[in-house]
Amino acid sequence: MGYPASESNKDRSNAAATNEELLTKFERVTRALRTLSAGNHTLLHASQEQELLYDMCQVIVEKGDYRTAAVAYAEHDEDKSIHLMVSIGADKDFIEALHYTWADTEMGRTAAATAIRTGQPCVGRHILTDPVYATPAYAPLRENALKSGFAAVSAFPLRVDGEVLGALVMGAIESDAFDEEEVKLLSELADDLAYGIANLRMRIKHQEAEATIARLAYYDPLTELPNRTFLLERLQEAIHTAKQQHRALALLHLNIGRFREINQILGYRAGDQLLQQLAQRLTKILKESDILARVGENEFALLLPRGGADYAIQVAQQMVRALHDPVEVAGLMVDSRASIGIALYPGHATEADILLRRANVATHYASPARGGYAFYTGGQEQECTRRLSLMGDLRQAIEQNELLLYCQPKVDIASRRVCGAEALVRWQHPVHGMLPTMEFIKLAEHAGLITPLTNWMLDAAFSQSYVWNEAGLERPLSVNLSAHDLYHPLLVDRIQGLFSTWGIRPEFIQFELTESTLMEDPMGALETLTKLKKIGTRLFIDDFGTGYSSLSYLQRLPVDSIKIDQSFVMPMVVSNDSAVIVRSAIELGHNLDLEVVAEGVDNQAVWDSLATLRCDVAQGYLVSMPMPVEQFSNWESEWVGMSAHAG
Ligand code: C2E
Ligand code: MG
Numbered sequence: 001m002g003y004p005a006s007e008s009n010k011d012r013s014n015a016a017a018t019n020e021e022l023l024t025k026f027e028r029v030t031r032a033l034r035t036l037s038a039g040n041h042t043l044l045h046a047s048q049e050q051e052l053l054y055d056m057c058q059v060i061v062e063k064g065d066y067r068t069a070a071v072a073y074a075e076h077d078e079d080k081s082i083h084l085m086v087s088i089g090a091d092k093d094f095i096e097a098l099h100y101t102w103a104d105t106e107m108g109r110t111a112a113a114t115a116i117r118t119g120q121p122c123v124g125r126h127i128l129t130d131p132v133y134a135t136p137a138y139a140p141l142r143e144n145a146l147k148s149g150f151a152a153v154s155a156f157p158l159r160v161d162g163e164v165l166g167a168l169v170m171g172a173i174e175s176d177a178f179d180e181e182e183v184k185l186l187s188e189l190a191d192d193l194a195y196g197i198a199n200l201r202m203r204i205k206h207q208e209a210e211a212t213i214a215r216l217a218y219y220d221p222l223t224e225l226p227n228r229t230f231l232l233e234r235l236q237e238a239i240h241t242a243k244q245q246h247r248a249l250a251l252l253h254l255n256i257g258r259f260r261e262i263n264q265i266l267g268y269r270a271g272d273q274l275l276q277q278l279a280q281r282l283t284k285i286l287k288e289s290d291i292l293a294r295v296g297e298n299e300f301a302l303l304l305p306r307g308g309a310d311y312a313i314q315v316a317q318q319m320v321r322a323l324h325d326p327v328e329v330a331g332l333m334v335d336s337r338a339s340i341g342i343a344l345y346p347g348h349a350t351e352a353d354i355l356l357r358r359a360n361v362a363t364h365y366a367s368p369a370r371g372g373y374a375f376y377t378g379g380q381e382q383e384c385t386r387r388l389s390l391m392g393d394l395r396q397a398i399e400q401n402e403l404l405l406y407c408q409p410k411v412d413i414a415s416r417r418v419c420g421a422e423a424l425v426r427w428q429h430p431v432h433g434m435l436p437t438m439e440f441i442k443l444a445e446h447a448g449l450i451t452p453l454t455n456w457m458l459d460a461a462f463s464q465s466y467v468w469n470e471a472g473l474e475r476p477l478s479v480n481l482s483a484h485d486l487y488h489p490l491l492v493d494r495i496q497g498l499f500s501t502w503g504i505r506p507e508f509i510q511f512e513l514t515e516s517t518l519m520e521d522p523m524g525a526l527e528t529l530t531k532l533k534k535i536g537t538r539l540f541i542d543d544f545g546t547g548y549s550s551l552s553y554l555q556r557l558p559v560d561s562i563k564i565d566q567s568f569v570m571p572m573v574v575s576n577d578s579a580v581i582v583r584s585a586i587e588l589g590h591n592l593d594l595e596v597v598a599e600g601v602d603n604q605a606v607w608d609s610l611a612t613l614r615c616d617v618a619q620g621y622l623v624s625m626p627m628p629v630e631q632f633s634n635w636e637s638e639w640v641g642m643s644a645h646a647g
């Protein structure tokens with residue numbers, strides 16, 4: 001029975017061979033499966049791309065018993081170079097130095113290049129025997145393979161978002177490694193790896209998007225400083241900690257003056273530049289625990305989590321010094337003028353938003369004379385409440401004719417002749433007495449009451465001018481207009497109506513507009529001034545020198561006169577800087593054919609100096625304090641008498 005020996009031996013040896021093959025195959029497949037499962041584990045745990053690539057190659061070599069494993073990425077540069085991200089078991093630098101590419105050239109025949117280019121696995125290349133590697137270009141690779149003891153290479157494309165990103169490459173010792181089953185599993189592994197890469201990249205994109213959202217919610221894009229929301233959150237936390245540790249903390253609020261002016265005159269870009277530069281300067285003086293935030297258009301706040309009053313003063317002084325030097329914006333040197341308000345926990349408030357509000361209130365009391373900073377005092381908020389109730393009172397005062405018309409004479413310097421008077425409003429409050437004019441004018445401007453106030457002044461000035469005319473006193477009276485008036489569509493009609501109503505000649509009512517008013521909207525101002533000029537009235541630029549009008553703009557304005565601001569005139573005999581400004585303003589005015597008035601002439605030395613500089617007109621306490629209009633003609637008689645005497 002049985003088969004002939006030779007046959008049966010053959011069969012057996014065949015069967016043994018098949019068994020051996022099966023075993024090898026089995027080993028290979030289990031090896032690939034092991035690799036696959038370890039690979040999946042890696043996928044789940046990696047948090048960075050490079051880490052993922054490294055771990056995966058490590059798994060392939062360790063669990064899969066491959067000789068080498070590498071990940072190559074395809075660069076989209078001119079040479080279509082291949083970048084070895086990771087290489088385990090083969091010298092990365094050595095291979096990279098060979099400059100293989102994934103281009104369809106002789107240097108682009110490696111397994112990795114083929115997988116990248118074709119998008120298909122390139123399997124079981126025998127480095128030592130495959131004709132592809134027979135050319136001299138691949139001699140180093142062949143030598144290296146011989147040295148490192150691997151024979152076969154396979155590469156699997158890594159496809160991310162439909163594009164081949166690179167290839168997963170592995171080398172095996174056996175030259176016949178990589179059978180069909182194994183290749184299938186390894187392909188799967190490469191796909192898993194590609195999925196892992198895509199996933200990580202997506203996660204990073206999400207994290208970036210989340211970070212951007214957080215940045216937008218908590219940071220100011222212009223200065224890159226934290227914003228108000230961020231500050232308030234941190235302030236609340238800092239208050240909590242300070243409370244637990246029985247410590248004080250300080251909050252500094254900083255307002256940048258002249259910001260609107262700079263925005264309007266030099267443009268928003270200049271305003272932005274100013275803020276950025278100031279933010280940079282402030283950042284330099286910060287300690288690590290301090291938080292500087294931009295809390296409003298031109299407002300910053302600085303939280304000092306550990307600091308009482310003394311420390312807050314030190315920091316405020318540092319800030320004032322840091323902002324002292326002018327800032328260059330749009331090619332000009334600009335003074336920024338900051339005022340700092342300080343509020344302390346727990347003395348001034350125990351809640352974040354109240355502390356911030358109180359620090360802000362205090363900024364209004366910071367003046368250069370007081371070092372540029374001020375502490376919150378309980379009275380300040382009451383002061384704000386007082387301002388609110390004053391607004392109500394002011395409305396009533398205007399309606400019930402409780403305002404008073406004062407005037408201050410203007411005198412021709414050369415001849416000492418009275419050449420007019422400025423109409424100035426006064427408010428005698430029934431409880432608070434005579435209120436500072438600047439204070440309630442500002443209040444009126446904020447409370448939307450400036451139009452009724454100006455209307456009241458116009459009525460009062462026209463009727464006074466009529467009275468003077470009737471009495472044969474032909475003195476022009478000049479009325480101050482606010483920015484809001486200038487852009488009021490009915491202003492010119494109203495003024496024209498008053499001239500007709502009272503039958504007053506245009507030269508007897510004049511108008512003063514501050515330089516900064518004109519600069520708020522130069523084109524709009526030009527339009528209104530042109531209309532007023534058509535009526536035939538005389539126009540003055542008030543507080544000249546405090547705005548930033550350019551010569552070219554001034555030349556286009558239909559004005560007759562400039563009034564040099566008293567802040568330059570008053571100190572002109574003691575300060576060389578002021579003297580220079582006054583002298584050049586007079587020269588500039590005269591060159592433009594404008595009359596020049598000096599405000600704030602309060603002593604003889606100033607008068608004499610103005611006379612030498614050929615300034616045309618003086619206004620100030622030396623001539624007369626502002627007086628109720630009814631007293632004007634008596635005053636003038638006295639002045640004439642005195643002048644005759646002096647002459
Ligand atoms: P202004 O138009 O520049 O008026 C001159 C101010 O300087 C007046 O202050 C005047 O009293 C003051 N002054 C005059 N000579 C001297 C001096 O020798 N020394 C000092 N230290 N001060 C002097 P006042 O009346 O308090 O007015 C302040 C500002 O309020 C005015 O500045 C003007 O801008 C505004 N204002 C006054 N009346 C009105 C008004 O009816 N309408 C508007 N829109 N603004 C007004
Ligand atoms: Mg004025």
Ligand code: MG
Pocket residue numbers: 542543563565566599
């Ligand atoms: Mg003035």
